[in-house]
Amino acid sequence: MSYVVWRVVVRQWGIFCSVSMMLTIISIDATAESNPKIYRWKDKNGHWVYSDIPKPGSKEVKLHSNILTMPSIDTKVLASQSDTTPTITYQAKITSPENEQTIRDNSGSVYVTGSVEPRFTQGLSVQLYLNGEATGPKQSNAQFSLRNIHRGEHALVLKVFNQKGQVVAQSNEHKFYLHRNTVNN
Numbered sequence: 001m002s003y004v005v006w007r008v009v010v011r012q013w014g015i016f017c018s019v020s021m022m023l024t025i026i027s028i029d030a031t032a033e034s035n036p037k038i039y040r041w042k043d044k045n046g047h048w049v050y051s052d053i054p055k056p057g058s059k060e061v062k063l064h065s066n067i068l069t070m071p072s073i074d075t076k077v078l079a080s081q082s083d084t085t086p087t088i089t090y091q092a093k094i095t096s097p098e099n100e101q102t103i104r105d106n107s108g109s110v111y112v113t114g115s116v117e118p119r120f121t122q123g124l125s126v127q128l129y130l131n132g133e134a135t136g137p138k139q140s141n142a143q144f145s146l147r148n149i150h151r152g153e154h155a156l157v158l159k160v161f162n163q164k165g166q167v168v169a170q171s172n173e174h175k176f177y178l179h180r181n182t183v184n185n
Contacts, residue, residue: 041059096112110178116142125140
């Protein structure tokens, strides 16, 4: 072994021994502190005084245990509180177009607006259905633009989903009629 390597090994061994000795001293000191002696005596006014330093005429107080025990917690109380949490009932409705409204648009564009009560919360999403088919992916607001809708009678339904993808509210079916002009040749 070279001198430099040997010197590093000796230094590391010295650090290890110092740390080991320090931990031993701390553990001995902690053990002594965990069982202190307590003394009591009466002061000049007749009140009991307790201390870890003995005074003339004091008597040592015998401690039986330094282990504290706590009664177990009644968890039934906690379970019943979570059961009483009110569940929120959401309501969805389509506000535009009005039910059985006639819309005249030659491009076939229809703008749909819905509402959710109580107010929309984080984690909820809505999806619009036209004639039983989803018009697009779920979204976080209740405004929809439908394009190139064919003329005739159509049915709209608005569904509200929670974070788990479960339907928590659904509007009543809403009908509208789309009129588009045709060009005859």
